[in-house]
Amino acid sequence: MAFRDDLRQAFDLISHRPSVGAAATNVALPDVRRVYLGRIRYFIYYRVKPDQVEILALWHGNRGQNPEL
Numbered sequence: 362m363a364f365r366d367d368l369r370q371a372f373d374l375i376s377h378r379p380s381v382g383a384a385a386t387n388v389a390l391p392d393v394r395r396v397y398l399g400r401i402r403y404f405i406y407y408r409v410k411p412d413q414v415e416i417l418a419l420w421h422g423n424r425g426q427n428p429e430l
Contacts, residue, residue, distance in 0.1 A: 367398045368419075371405055379409040388430040393417065406430060 374381055375396060382394030385406055392408045406418040406428060418428040 364401050367401050367403075368405075371396055371398055372416075375405065375407060375414055379407075379414050382407065385427070385430075387427050390417070390430045393430055397422070 380394075382396040382405075385393040385395045388406070390408065393406055394408060395404045395406045397404050402422040404418075404420045404422060405416065406420060407414055407416050409415075417430050420428045
């Protein structure tokens, strides 16, 4: 339940305020941002397109590295 609820809230936030995430470092793609979901310990990696938000990865914080983007 927490996982689904947190994802839904994060997606809603990102869709309304796409600049909310911090710029992701150490990724190859340009303009990637990320949001950390502390309760479930996941990062959402995304980038903003002119007419949409593109979700690139859902990444658990314990993986110890960034996704290959």
